Amino acid sequence: MSDLAQYIRELTALLVPLLLTITCHEAAHGLVASWLGDPTAKLAGRITLNPARHLDPFGFFIMLVPPHIGWARPVPVDARYFKNPRTGMLLVALAGPAANALVAVLCAALFHVLVNLPVEDPNGLAVHLLVPLVTMAQAGVFVSLLIGVFNLLPIPPLDGSNILARLLPENLAWRYMSMGRYGILIIIGLLLLGNFAGMSLFGTLLFPVVNAGANLLGMGSPF
Secondary structure, three states, X not given: OHHHHHHHHHHHHHHHHHHHHHHHHHHHHHHHHHHOOOXXXXXXXXXXXXXXXXOOHHHHHXXXXXXXXXXXXOOOOOHHHOOOHHHHHHHHHHHHHHHHHHHHHHHHHHHXXXXXXXXXXXXXXXXXHHHHHHHHHXXXXXXXXXXHHHHOOOOOOOHHHHHXXXXXXXXXHHHHHHHHXXXXXXXXXXXXXXXXXXXXXXXXXXXXXXXXXXXXXXXXXXX
């Protein structure tokens, strides 16, 4: 029973940072697309901080399970509105991880402010209010960094694929991005392959970068 209570506490602390991270990531894609002349995301109601507009129910459920890698509803983007479609898609792709980095910085700032607040009574009401907030701020840093770095992997349709596609010749980029229909299967396959091999393939790639970012923000290494 204590394990269940601990899990519920951890899940509660993780829920708000996850919703914040997903919402800001997806809204940033739509916002930058709108700035570049594409009204598609705006017309679809996706430039919003309302998490319900961005959640994919199953993808969000997967995010609640370690290593907390899932997916949201992709923001619709029509590159035909951009003056330079390939560069436009690059900027839209960068917006998501950039938003995650900003959320991580803000959560780290909040964490440092909260842990340095003077508390007279260690058993008082103030501590009971501060502890959940500190935990959520800390989780916000790690979750934001993890999701941001994960999305930079060059696996279509992750953001990293649009970044790499801009560097490839146009005909090769088109073929590369057409793999996006199999992206989820590729990711699941790599996760399973890592499990069979007794190692975390994504962890090997992601965790060192997340640790470096967390250390830079004065949070220590989570992995």
